[in-house]
Every structure is written in C-alpha cells, then in structure tokens.
Amino acid sequence: MLLKIFTLFTLLAALHSAGASSIGLESVVQTSLANNRDLQAARYAVWKAKGRLAQAGKWPNPELELSGLSDVVFRNEGAGAFTVGLAQTFPVTARLSLAREAARVDVFRALREIRNRERLLIAEVRTTSIQILEAKARIQALQKLLAEADKTSALADQRLAAGQGTLAEKSLALVEQRRIANELDSARLAENLALIQLKTLLGLGANDPLAISDSLAEAVKKLRAAKPPKTIHRPDVDLLSLEEEKAGIEIALARAEAWEGIRLGIQYTYDQNTDEPEGLGTDQFLGLAVSIPLPVWDQKKGLVEERTAQRNETQARLRAAKLDLENALASALRRVALLESRLAAFDSKTLEPVTQSLEELTTAFETGRVDMRDLFTVREKLAQLRLERITLEAQLALALSDLESTTGNHPAIRREYLAASQEKNQ
Numbered sequence: 282m283l284l285k286i287f288t289l290f291t292l293l294a295a296l297h298s299a300g301a302s303s304i305g306l307e308s309v310v311q312t313s314l315a316n317n318r319d320l321q322a323a324r325y326a327v328w329k330a331k332g333r334l335a336q337a338g339k340w341p342n343p344e345l346e347l348s349g350l351s352d353v354v355f356r357n358e359g360a361g362a363f364t365v366g367l368a369q370t371f372p373v374t375a376r377l378s379l380a381r382e383a384a385r386v387d388v389f390r391a392l393r394e395i396r397n398r399e400r401l402l403i404a405e406v407r408t409t410s411i412q413i414l415e416a417k418a419r420i421q422a423l424q425k426l427l428a429e430a431d432k433t434s435a436l437a438d439q440r441l442a443a444g445q446g447t448l449a450e451k452s453l454a455l456v457e458q459r460r461i462a463n464e465l466d467s468a469r470l471a472e473n474l475a476l477i478q479l480k481t482l483l484g485l486g487a488n489d490p491l492a493i494s495d496s497l498a499e500a501v502k503k504l505r506a507a508k509p510p511k512t513i514h515r516p517d518v519d520l521l522s523l524e525e526e527k528a529g530i531e532i533a534l535a536r537a538e539a540w541e542g543i544r545l546g547i548q549y550t551y552d553q554n555t556d557e558p559e560g561l562g563t564d565q566f567l568g569l570a571v572s573i574p575l576p577v578w579d580q581k582k583g584l585v586e587e588r589t590a591q592r593n594e595t596q597a598r599l600r601a602a603k604l605d606l607e608n609a610l611a612s613a614l615r616r617v618a619l620l621e622s623r624l625a626a627f628d629s630k631t632l633e634p635v636t637q638s639l640e641e642l643t644t645a646f647e648t649g650r651v652d653m654r655d656l657f658t659v660r661e662k663l664a665q666l667r668l669e670r671i672t673l674e675a676q677l678a679l680a681l682s683d684l685e686s687t688t689g690n691h692p693a694i695r696r697e698y699l700a701a702s703q704e705k706n707q
Contacts, residue, residue, distance in 0.1 A: 304492075304494060306503060314402070316483055316485070317484050320399065334388055337384035340369075343369045346364070346546070349361065349364070368545065368546030369544070371542055376542075380534060386523055396516035397515075397517045400515075403691050403694070404686035406482050412475040413493055420468045420469060430457045431458065438451065461664070479491065501674060507690055513688050514695075517602065525596055532585060536585060538581055539576040539581045543574075551564075616683070639663050
C-alpha cells in the first residue's frame with residue numbers, strides 16, 4: 282500500500298512539475314491502478330470482508346438470569362424465593378470453525394474481485410492510450426500530407442501565373458488542402474476526447490496536464506516484448522474456484538446448523554418459606570441446567586439442497602469459464618499472428634512500392650511530364666494507405682493488449698496474485 286502511494290505521488294509530481302509533462306505507457310497504467318476513483322471505492326470490499334472474518338465464528342455471549350418470587354402482595358407469611366443463574370451455549374458441531382473458514386474464503390474472493398477489476402481497468406487504459414497514440418500518429422501523418430499539399434498548391438499558383446497551368450489544377454490543389462485539413466481536425470478531436478476519457482480513468486481532472494510520451498510503434502514494441510506466461514492465472518477464473526470452495530463449506534455449515542448447541546447453566550436459589558411447626562425458614566439450592574436441541578422438525582435439508590445446487594452451478598460456470606479462456610487465448614494468439622503478418626506484408630508489398638511510384642510521379646510533374654490530376658489521385662491513394670497502415674498498427678497494439686488481458690500477464694496482476702496465494706497457503 283505504501284508503495285502504491287509513493288508511486289502515485291511520484292507520477293502526479295512529474296505531471297504537474299512541467300505543466301505539460303508526458304509519461305510513458307506503463308506509467309499511465311500504474312497511475313490508474315493507484316488513483317482510479319472507482320477502483321479505490323471497490324477496494325473497501327476487502328476491508329468489509331476482513332471485518333466479517335473478524336466477527337465470524339464467535340461464541341454466543343453468556344446469559345445471566347435473575348428471577349424472584351414473593352407472597353407479599355397477597356399478605357401471606359412473607360415466603361419467597363430468589364434465583365440467579367448463569368448459562369452458556371456450547372456448539373456441538375464444527376459450525377463456528379466452518380463459519381470462520383467461509384469468511385476467510387470471502388476475503389480471498391474480495392481480493393480476486395479487486396484483481397479482476399484491476400485487470401479490466403488495465404485493459405481499458407491500454408485501449409484508450411492506444412486510441413490516443415493512433416490519433417497522434419494520424420495527426421503527424423496528416424500534417425506531413427498537408428505540408429505537401431501546401432507545396433503543390435504553391436506550385437499550381439506558380440504554373441498558373443506562368444501560363445503553364447490551369448484553373449482546374451489550382452482548384453484541385455485547394456480541394457486536396459481542405460480535405461486533408463478536415464481529416465486533421467477530426468484526428469485532433471478524436472485525440473482530445475480519448476485524452477479526457479483517459480484522465481477519468483487515471484482519476485485526473487479534465488484540465489490536468491497529461492500526455493503520453495511513447496509512440497504507437499513503441500507501444501507495439503513494448504507490448505510485444507511481454508511473452509505469455511506458461512501458467513495462466515486469471516482472477517475471474519480463480520474467483521469461481523473460490524466460490525466453489527465456499528459452496529462446499531456452506532453445505533457442511535448448513536448440516537452443522539441443524540444442531541444449534543447445548544445450553545449449560547448454573548443456578549443458585551435462595552428459598553424462604555413456611556415450615557410447620559417451626560414457622561418461616563430458609564433453604565438454599567445450587568443446581569445445573571442442561572438444554573439439548575433436537576433437530577426433529579428443522580434439519581436444514583432445504584438449505585443443504587439449495588447450497589448443493591449452488592455448488593453444482595458454480596462448477597458448471599467454472600467449466601464454462603475455463604473453456605472460454607482457452608478459446609479466447611487461442612483467438613488472441615491467432616489475431617496477433619495474423620496482424621503481424623499482414624503488417625509486414627503491407628509495408629513490403631504495398632506501401633514501399635506506392636511511395637516510390639509517387640516520388641517518381643512528383644518528379645515528372647515538376648518537369649511538366651505528368652498531369653496534376655494524376656498526381657493528386659496517386660497522392661490521395663498513398664495518403665489513404667499510410668492512414669490504413671496506422672490503423673493496422675493500432676489494431677496490432679490492441680490485439681497485444683487483449684492478449685495481455687486474456688492471460689492476466691501484467692506484472693501488477695501477477696505480483697498481487699502470488700502475494701495473495703502465499704497468504705492463502707499460510
């Protein structure tokens with residue numbers, strides 16, 4: 282906990298120190314884990330579960346009984362009796378220990394719920410960050426295209442002034458400028474909206490400074506460097522395993538609750554009565570009271586059946602979750618492999634040849650050997666290909682992020698899982 286507070290303080294200090302400071306992709310995740318408001322509220326579930334554990338399995342409080350009898354109201358000889366007793370109920374089954382064990386499992390269930398919320402938060406932060414990096418990459422690409430369009434427009438004006446060009450060429454140059462400028466504005470809007478969403482996930486205000494220092498290519502490189510673990514421990518699947526364990530405990534607890542416990546009591550009685558012919562005399566008594574509950578009418582059979590059905594349901598859900606995890610992992614691995622192959626082929630077989638062709642076409646246009654309409658057509662197609670390449674790279678980053686979330690492979694999730702497992706085995 283102290284480490285998380287220190288990490289949060291360091292990251293926020295770095296953000297506010299320069300007004301427009303930027304942090305890396307992993308620092309964004311760490312900030313969200315330490316500062317996300319919904320996650321902070323959800324963590325109180327662990328403390329509530331620990332409170333229930335501290336209360337579970339307590340013996341019932343002893344009972345002090347006082348009673349008195351007197352014939353004063355009826356104006357008799359003054360006979361009466363006074364009794365004081367102390368009683369304690371003792372469990373005859375393992376009901377209290379089972380209640381403690383069930384509450385102990387609830388603590389680990391709460392921890393797994395928090396781990397799973399953290400896993401989902403990391404995935405959402407990753408997705409939003411990749412959207413920002415994709416928008417930033419599109420902005421950079423469109424800015425270069427706009428600069429080229431400006432040069433072409435200036436050249437069209439020169440050609441028209443020299444009597445070599447036409448008004449159609451100038452109009453085409455203007456149309457291309459505005460088309461690229463509109464796409465640039467859309468990309469900036471997408472970046473701003475995604476940035477606000479990311480600030481919300483990080484627990485920051487809309488006006489707080491935040492920027493991601495990594496590029497889209499660097500994000501892909503970092504996500505690709507994390508290899509899937511040999512053994513997968515997903516918090517949501519572990520949560521179902523704990524629910525199955527608790528269901529078994531609750532079945533035994535339901536059977537144990539049929540016997541409520543033996544009640545033992547010690548009683549002292551002071552008796553003052555009339556004894557003929559001596560008159561009014563006193564006697565003292567000390568006794569033992571035993572109360573044994575008999576499970577005749579309520580044997581908790583209905584409760585046992587309900588909890589047995591709940592255990593069977595949890596087992597079925599656990600089998601379904603394991604199958605979903607296996608298929609999701611296979612799908613994520615296939616998706617990453619296909620996107621990596623497609624991206625490599627796109628660079629070598631599509632983008633490089635078309636870029637070279639445009640360079641040759643531009644040189645020919647400057648010498649007047651190519652019509653401007655043809656140049657604009659090829660340039661527009663190349664611009665679309667470059668933007669498509671950015672989209673493809675963003676899809677690969679999202680696929681790698683999905684693979685990380687599917688396997689629960691983020692270091693924060695693995696570290697917390699190992700710590701919780703060690704505590705459970707103690």
